[in-house]
Amino acid sequence: MRRKTLKPKRLNPGDTLAVIAPASGVSESTFERGLQNLRDLGFRTKEGKYARGGEGFLSGSDKERLHDLHWAFRDKDIDGIWCMRGGYGASRILPEIDYKLIESNPKVFVGYSDITAIHLAIQRKTGLVTFHGPNAASTFTDYTVEHIKKTLIDPPLRQKIELPQAPEGEDPELYEAKVLKGGDCKGRIIGGNLSLLIALTGTPFGLTDVKRKILFIEDVNEQPYRVDRMLTQLRQSIDMRSLAGIAVGVFTRNEADPDEPSQSLMEVLNERLGNLGIPVIYGLSFGHIRDQFVIPIGIRAEMNTSKSSLIYIERAVK
DSSP: OOOOOBOOOOOOTTOEEEEEOSSOOOOHHHHHHHHHHHHHTTOEEEEOTTTTOOBTTBSSOHHHHHHHHHHHHHOTTOOEEEESOOSSOGGGGGGGOOHHHHHHSOOEEEEOGGGHHHHHHHHHHHOBOEEEOOOTTSOOOHHHHHHHIIIIISOOSSEEEOOOOOOTTSOHHHHSOEEEEOOEEEEEEEEEEHHHHHHTTTSTTSOOOOTTEEEEEEOBSOOHHHHHHHHHHHHHHSOGGGSSEEEEOOOBSOOOOTTSOOOOHHHHHHHHHTTSSSOEEEOOSOSSSSSOOOEEETSEEEEETTTTEEEEOSOSOO
């Protein structure tokens, strides 16, 4: 049975954001840049006690990172929560998260990449809409800022996502929308980083109820054969034909080893996704790229492949 959708309060300029690092950490200079990104949006910031920590490839121990997550949801002076970066480690704390605390204190929660693990767990355990969007340490372009404001601060009833031009110096073909299977669809949005979707397969936090939903996926630094392997596992783990459709972001740094025979990334995506009998489009502006729009996980949306469009048909915040 699907949990009732729970929406957080919208953000307003002057609100206080908790900044936490539930996966990997960053350098001091990057941390300061992340704080400034959020302050430039008009928010106040309050750091988690252990957000600047470092313990190998983690920002802190599991107990420390869990402490900051719980503090951010519990503290009544905090209006929203922004993750500093992804990296690795978010999945380690999932079994110990107090989901009743989160359900009782719904707040805007933003991050991507490894933060996918927390998005999936919160969505499955509470029904709270969370937001796949730039981490605080990401580059906040004009496009990104515009979509943060449209989605989290002043959302229209229907929000159409406009695709930007390829960044200067980048391969335009990589950013060009490509239809793998044409059609229109409508459904609730689920998904995130492909590697994390696969890592959570078979756990109490992975994807299960996918019928008539729009799945979004993105990834970085994965060669075509690895993308093929992950998509094959996904096909064997969930009923992908029951999805309403699939939106694929911009996959970056996914080139094959030049000394090894390989299919291209697009050949893999076509072969693994194009024969499911549902609409599939590649190249929407999310993933490990500069220009990112924010994806509210759990709300209803429409996708039209002929127009390369994604439209949110309800507000994600109250």
